[in-house]
Amino acid sequence: xxxxxxxxxxxxxxxxxxxxxxxxxxxxxxxxxxxxxxxxxxxxxxxxxxxxxxxxxxxxxxxxxxxxxxxxxxxxxxxxxxxxxxxxxxxxxxxxxxxxxxxxxxxxxxxxxxxxxx
Amino acid sequence: xxxxxxxxxxxxxxxxxxxxxxxxxxxxxxxxxxxxxxxxxxxxxxxxxxxxxxxxxxxxxxxxxxxxxxxxxxxxxxxxxxxxxxxxxxxxxxxxxxxxxxxxxxxxxxxx
Numbered sequence: 001x002x003x004x005x006x007x008x009x010x011x012x013x014x015x016x017x018x019x020x021x022x023x024x025x026x027x028x029x030x031x032x033x034x035x036x037x038x039x040x041x042x043x044x045x046x047x048x049x050x051x052x053x054x055x056x057x058x059x060x061x062x063x064x065x066x067x068x069x070x071x072x073x074x075x076x077x078x079x080x081x082x083x084x085x086x087x088x089x090x091x092x093x094x095x096x097x098x099x100x101x102x103x104x105x106x107x108x109x110x111x112x113x114x115x116x117x118x
Numbered sequence: 119x120x121x122x123x124x125x126x127x128x129x130x131x132x133x134x135x136x137x138x139x140x141x142x143x144x145x146x147x148x149x150x151x152x153x154x155x156x157x158x159x160x161x162x163x164x165x166x167x168x169x170x171x172x173x174x175x176x177x178x179x180x181x182x183x184x185x186x187x188x189x190x191x192x193x194x195x196x197x198x199x200x201x202x203x204x205x206x207x208x209x210x211x212x213x214x215x216x217x218x219x220x221x222x223x224x225x226x227x228x229x230x
Contacts, residue, residue, distance in 0.1 A: 033217045039159075045208060045221040089159055095217050103149050103173040104217050108161040 002027050004094050006109035013082050014117050021077040021112045023092030029053075033095040034068065034075045035106065040088040048090075051075065082116045089113050121145050124209050124222035131199055132230055139194045139225045141209030148214050149173075150192035152184060155206040155224070164207075167192055168214065199229045 003026040013019045025034065036048040049059060051068050059066045063080045079086055092109040122143045131137050143150065151174075152164040166174035170186045181197045192211075196203060209222040 037221075043206065043226075044223045047218065047220070050218055091161065097217075103151075103166040103168045103214075104212070104219070105163050105166065105174055105176075106153070106161075106219060107163075111159050111161075 002029075002094055002096050002107045004092050004107055004109035006090075006092055006112050008112045009110070010113045010115070012115045012117065015084060016081050018078060018080050019082050019114065019116075021079075021090050021092075021114065023075045023077065023109060025073050025075065025092070025094045027073075027094060027096075029096070031097075033104075035091075035093040035095065036066065036075075036077050037091045037093060037108075038088045039091065039111070045091075048077075079114075082114075084116050084118050087114060087116045122209055122211055122220050122222040124207075124225050126225060127223060128226050128228075130228045130230065133199055133201060135199050136195070136197045137199060137227070138196070139207055139209075139227070141192045141194070141222055143190055143209075143211040143220070145211060145220060146213070147211035147220075148189050149212050150186065150189075151210040151212075151219065152192065152194050153208040153210060153221075155208060157205070161208070165192075165194075196227075199227075201229050203227060204229045 005024045032053045034051045038046040065078045067076045089111045091111045093106045096105045125140045149168045151166045155161045165184045167186045183195045186192045206224045210219040212219045
């Protein structure tokens, strides 16, 4: 069965600390996509990154970086030099394709609440 | 210009009422979704439509009826509202084969 586990329910850090959010997934598919979304206190879902199963290269975007390891079925997210504006709930998700990709079902983890204290 | 817009943003209603949430996207996408986020922030898919055809119906009570009049719109009608229906409902859309869903801002439904 498809499943995404975010074991960290809440993390609290002080501004400028680095923080890593863990994500472990389960799937029987050989082709799949992994995502991270941010949900700030205002409530909208903000897309951060998509990674396909054939691309294990790590990615860096400013203070954000992602480490994808198929061997451990993990897709971890690191924020360097955290800021108060990073405070949000972060969701990891796995995409399951239906009908040859005509539609995709996002399977979300339970989210990690990150609180960055000034 | 809002890419995926939902109306209303907030909806407070009494048990037993019938209500609708509307969703429109101007991205030219052909697939649209409804997701539900419960009070514990858990997000789960409810429905998906591709070119106005229902593809995914994720064991949602039949009090929930989605309707897609065209590819740009996906509405959600809920009959006989119950307290447990209180949640945030997100609409999303994507282009077939792209696997990047764009989400609306959510509709917070409160049933009292």
